[in-house]
Amino acid sequence: MTEADQVRKRINELYKKKQESGLTEVEEAERKELHKQFIANFRAGFKQQLDSLVIVDDQGKDVTPDKAKQIQKKKVLR
Structure with missing residues (x-):
């Protein structure tokens, strides 16, 4: 299981717990941090797809627009 999968799994666990019985302050802080991490990973992957x-x-x-071609050349994708 990748790190991204583990993050997503833990976010889902915390979501279910929040719906059932609520979260402690520590769990809520963990949920927020995991969410930030998930969003950062998503954006990085999406940007990589767009760049290629x-x-x-x-x-x-x-x-392909020249600006995109320049980015691809810098990353040795072309």
């Missing part, structure tokens, strides 16, 4: 995106028109021509 190539846009092709109907004729098969690469029409």
Whole structure:
């Protein structure tokens, strides 16, 4: 199980507990920290996907914006 999976699992556990009986202050702080971590991981993964995106028109021509191409070259994706 990856770290992201463990974070998601723990967030879900805390959510269920919150719905059933509420959370202690320590658990609420843990939930907030895990949520921040989850969002940061999500954003990093999403940015990586966008950075590697190539846009092709109907004729098969690469029409990826120059700014995206520059980022891809810096990251040696092109």
